[in-house]
Amino acid sequence: MPPMQVYSPLWEATNPSACIVVRTSLPADRVASDMRALLKGIDPAIALADVRSMTQIVAEASADRRFQTLLLTAFGGMALFLSLVGLYALMAYSVQQRTAEIGIRMALGASRSSVLRLVLRQGSTLAFGGVALGFACAWGVTRLLTSLLFEIKPTDPTTFFVVAILICLVALAACYFPARRATRVDPMVALRYE
Numbered sequence: 001m002p003p004m005q006v007y008s009p010l011w012e013a014t015n016p017s018a019c020i021v022v023r024t025s026l027p028a029d030r031v032a033s034d035m036r037a038l039l040k041g042i043d044p045a046i047a048l049a050d051v052r053s054m055t056q057i058v059a060e061a062s063a064d065r066r067f068q069t070l071l072l073t074a075f076g077g078m079a080l081f082l083s084l085v086g087l088y089a090l091m092a093y094s095v096q097q098r099t100a101e102i103g104i105r106m107a108l109g110a111s112r113s114s115v116l117r118l119v120l121r122q123g124s125t126l127a128f129g130g131v132a133l134g135f136a137c138a139w140g141v142t143r144l145l146t147s148l149l150f151e152i153k154p155t156d157p158t159t160f161f162v163v164a165i166l167i168c169l170v171a172l173a174a175c176y177f178p179a180r181r182a183t184r185v186d187p188m189v190a191l192r193y194e
Contacts, residue, residue, distance in 0.1 A: 028053040080163065084170045091123055091174030099182045107187035115183050116176065123175030124168070131164045 024031050032051040039046045052060075098119070105115055142154035152159075 084167065087167065088170050088174040091171055092178045095119055095175055095178040095182065099185070102182040103185065103187045106183065112183040116179050119175050119179035120172060123171055127168050127171030131167055135160060135164060
């Protein structure tokens, strides 16, 4: 079937403006000046205004969606940061509360490395359990966010992996630094801590 062309006189249209779409490989500025010259030759009373490239039109059409995505990304980043700070504070406080226990272990002859291993093992058990539970919950909730994602799957393995590694690293650091500080304290001072 050959392409169909329809002629509709502009002066009979209910909308007094018309849109012309031009596909070209030339820059938009050059096409605009050529179109102005062409229209002036046809009818000097016709004005050419609001010349935009298709990239600009698509960008304007998707501006609301991009803003929403930027907002969600910013809120998600803040939530991740706050959760990491909270996780660090909770794990560090938990290890700090065990200073007397660490002092007793060291007074009974435990080495610093064995105490550090013990604290890290217990902290990593909590962290890995929390990551596994969070992974399962996030996997289920991502189905609700499918309409907001663009060029990414709701179950993107890279995102899940990076966030899980980040949370585990923060949890281990939150266990390691206070435990290392507690193992450097004299066992008698640690026993009098409470």
